[in-house]
Amino acid sequence: MDNNDIKNLWRKKSWSIPDLLGSKSEYTKIIVGVIKQLALENANVMDDCPKLDDIEEVKTWREYAPFLKGIGVVENHNGSLYLSETGKRLSGDVSFYNIATVMQEKIRIFGELLLIIEAEASTVQEVDEKICSNYNLDWKNCSNTRRRMDWLEVLGLIEGVGNRKWILTETGEQALKDWILVTPDVLESFEAVEAEYTITNPPTEISNMIQELSDNDQLHKDRCTYNLWSPSPNKIDNLRKILKYSCDKVSRSDLFNYIGNEFSLRASSVESMMPFLKASGLLEETGRNIYVASSVAKEWCQTGTDIDFIRILHCHFRFVGEMIFFAENDITRNEIYQEAKKYGLNNEKARWIAGFLVEAGLLEEPQYLHLKASAFGMEFAKTLPIADEIIYQKPNERKENVHKDMNKNETSLDEGLFNNLSAAAIDPYAEGKASGVAFEEEIAKIFRYMGFEAKRIGGPGNTDVVVRWTNDEGKVIIGIVDGKSKSSGQVSHGDVSDVAIEAHKEKNSADYVAIVGAGFSGDTIKNFAIKKTVALVTDKELIDIA
Known part of the structure; x- marks a missing residue:
């Protein structure tokens, strides 16, 4: 190979x-x-x-x-x-x-861990340090490595030998012989190897749409910044399935039932997807609660090529083809998110667009949290009418940006906050601190980021975080938050003390109580939360709220 x-x-x-x-x-x-x-x-x-x-x-x-x-x-x-x-x-x-x-x-960097352990019996921390150094990874803590080693352990490829060190089993040694592993030198050689791609011409309606965008600057200004949403994994293929189903007129109820059944989605998730389908020019409402795939979507269903979807997306959403050009050289995701703000997009929307471009082979992930346009992507982007971000800025913003020297090394504050929270949710000893401390601190930071007064208390006999805010009537409202960092990613009722929560609520005169964790396991804790009016909030939900 x-x-x-x-x-x-x-x-x-x-x-x-x-x-x-x-x-x-x-x-x-x-x-x-x-x-x-x-x-x-x-x-x-x-x-x-x-x-x-x-x-x-x-x-x-x-x-x-x-x-x-x-x-x-x-x-x-x-x-x-x-x-x-x-x-x-x-x-x-x-x-x-x-x-x-x-x-x-x-999974990337899975079997590759075996190469590190083969060379020398190693702890999780030692494996993490070497794998991050060898592959230029910017992993903030050991959680990514630990999770991979958990799986290698339970599947019998590595075993402990004392002093928290791990070695290969016979099965692990066999895997090294059987598996195709990507070593750092092979990864570097990817830069010099590019497949020959054929950029097919767009079909008639899509071609006309691109030409209109090229001829009319106002259409560039009108490109939207809506939320993007598609079932995972294989997001582009899944969108194509939905549109194929909609090539003939279909009622809202039938469409919702199809999407829900096909992708195991609840009605609320399907509902959240509809604005994107319409804003992206893929789905049209031809009557009250009657939908049909647009003419360009039907063409895409016929060609079946991912780049036709990207062409449609580019004509309706900002910073699609522009993202490819911006990533001509290896850059971090944070740099992309900073650039996306010039087009009126937040991090999450930029992340979705990047995901589509990666899936279509137009962007690549040369290393963790990095993106780079593929040679195919750069050639394809040259076929699209591209907008300058300045047309999306207000006049006073344009004047300020003329004199603004963007620091390319500046990291995104919110991205760092969110990454730290998620990492600490599944790593009780994150940042080298005592059990749970980093997670509690990150929770407090997130609430302060959202504008609340939040303070980590911690310690025995009290809650982890106290949050205060003032309602419209001028009354100070108090909420307490109990953070549960679990390496398993699941908080069960056994991790929660009913008596302690009630005592903490009384001690702080709290109006509301929340428990924050990576996930919640079992009906017992959920029933307890309903009975005691306690909010169970995952780290991902808290990030979405922020």
Whole structure:
């Protein structure tokens, strides 16, 4: 296999391992059990629970689906989960080694950890330091490495030898022989290897749309900054499926049912997607609650090429083709987010656009949190009418920016805050501090970022964070927040003291109580929260609010 083939495989991989709800000791039992159930085609109702042995708390198919889709073993068809081709191969021999091989095919810097451990017995911290140095990774703490090593452990590729050090097992040594690993020198060689791509001409309606944008500056100004949303993974393919279903007129209820069943989404999630489908010029409302794919969307469905979708997106959204040009040289995501603000886009919207461009092969991820336009991307971007960000700025902003020297090394404050919160949510000893302290501090920072008065208290006998604000009537409102950092990513009722929460609420004269964690496991804690009027907030939800 040449470097170009390896590069294409690398491009399709993800940086993150999807969550699997359950304890680490149950991971393999869950995977083996659900694969066997899927082989029997027993995943027909998403809110049913699979029949799994020796699992303390079995989740629903809907809750297991993100992990199973993330490692590529299932597909969703009309509200039922079925094994993909990868899943079918795995079901023939659901060994731990084959599960590890599937994950290696989907996750970046997974098997590559074995190279570090092969050279020398190492702790998690030592592996993290070496992997970040070798691959120029900007991981803020050990959580990414620890999570990968957790999986390598439970799948039998590494084992502990005392003093918190790890070595390869015989299975791990076999993996080094079998797997295609991307070493730092191979990664560097990607720069010199580019596949030959053919940029197909756009079909008639899409071509006319691009020409209109080229001829009319006002259309550039009218490009929108709406939220973007598409089911994961394979966001572009999933959008194409939705539009193929809508090529003939379809009622709102039928469309919602199709999207919900096909992608295991609740009605509220489908609802949140509709503004994007319309703002991006993909879907039109031809009557009251009657929808149909637009003419350009129908052309895209016929050609099936990702670049036709990007052409449509560029004509309706700001900073699409412009993002490709901006990333001509290797830059950080934070630099892209700073540039996106000139076009009126926040970080999340820029992240979505970047995701589409990566999926279409127009941007690449040369290293963690970095992006770079591919040669194909640069050639493609030259075919698009491009706007200068200055047309989106108000007159007084333009005057200020003439004299403003942008510091390219400046990092995004909010991005750093959000990354630190998420990292501390699953790393109790983040930033080298005592258990839970970093997470509590980051929670307080997030609330202050949103304009609240927030103070970390911590320590025995009191709450973690006190939040204050003044309502419209001038009354000071107090909320207390209990932060729960768990390496498993799941907070259960056993981690929460009902008595302590009531005492903390009384001690601080609090009106509201919230518990913040990476995730919440089990009905007991959820029922407790409902009964005691306690808000359960995940770190991702808190970031969305911020």
